[in-house]
Amino acid sequence: MPTSAPVFDALESTSAAVAAIADALPDWTLPTPAEGWTVAHQVAHLAWTDEVSLVAATDPEGFTALLQEAMKDPMGFVDAGAAELAAEPELRARWDRSRAALAAALRAADPGTQLPWFGPPMRPATMANARLMETWAHGLDIADAAGVALNAPDALPHVAKIAYKTRDFAYTVNGETPPAEPFDVFLVAADGSEVCFGPGDAPQRVTGSLEDFCRLATQRINVADTDLVATGADAAHWLTIAQCFAxxxxxxxxxxSN
Known part of the structure; x- marks a missing residue:
């Protein structure tokens, strides 16, 4: 029986919200805030990554072959895939097929199985969360190009979860040693609900808007433009390097802001 869990539902609803914004644009050559990337590049990146994730979820041997090919250009293969697919005449239909097939495959997979990936293997729900984070983040870029807001509140708690869990990654990718002590993160959603991570009594903590925290960790906003407040020097530094994408x-x- 297909798995029913909030993260799967959020992935599908967020993908639909992003697709609706893209569909309303007459021209996908519009630039987005990501330097050198048009709306077509953003959609192509989502479609390409969904296709690769689908291979990981359904054909481990096929994914191994993809991984070997990717290692020929480890720093450029993702951008190359987006650039190639951006010129695809049937990009919109291809994106529809890939995201629908991936959502179904992740729901149908054994919840405990470990799916291969470019980094550590992931369970289906974790892969869905990763795809949700990227879909939301790139959806923000598409929405910015369109001059509208991306309304996907169900995505935010899941994006924030990844942002919190990747704290140490943000340090190591910047060549720094992560703090030994855990941080607390207390966030408030637009509807007034709270999303919290950490032990609850950590000296180092971050408080503020749930959406601002998600935007910061996906590097779609500068910390100076958020309402986030850090208590402790380590927490304050984290906000300057937070990164939840690989x-x-x-x-x-x-x-x-001035």
């Missing part, structure tokens, strides 16, 4: 350290966004 790869080299991101350049982040310049502040817009």
């Amino acid at each position: 790869g080299a350290p991101g350049t982040g966004r310049a502040p817009t």
Whole structure:
């Protein structure tokens, strides 16, 4: 029986919200905040990664072959895949097929199985969470290009979870040693509900808006433009390097506030 869990539902609803924004644009050559990437590049990246994730979920041997090919250009294969697919005439239909097939495959997979990936293997729900984070983040870029807001509140608690869990990754990818002590994170959603992580009594803590925290960790906003408040020097530094996506350290966004 297919698995029913909030993260799977959020992935599908967020993908649909992003697709609706993209569909309303007459021109996918519009630039987005990601340097050199148009709306078509953003959609192509989502479609390409969904296709690769589908292979990981359904064909481990096929994924091994993809991994070997990717290692020929480990720093450029993702961007190359997006650039190639961006020129695909049937990109929109291809994205529909890939995201629908991936959602179904992840729901149908044994919840305890370990799916191969470019990094550590992931359970189906974890892979769904990773795809949700990327879909939401790239959806923000598409929404910015369109001059509208991405309304996907169900995605935010899941994105924040990844952001919290990747704290140490943010340090190591920047060549720094992660703090030994856990942090507390207390966030408030637009509806007033709270999303919290950590032991509850940590000296180092972050408080503020749930959406701002998610935007910061996906590097779609500068910390100066958020309402996030850090208590403790380590927590304050984390907010300057937070990164929940794989790869080299991101350049982040310049502040817009004075």
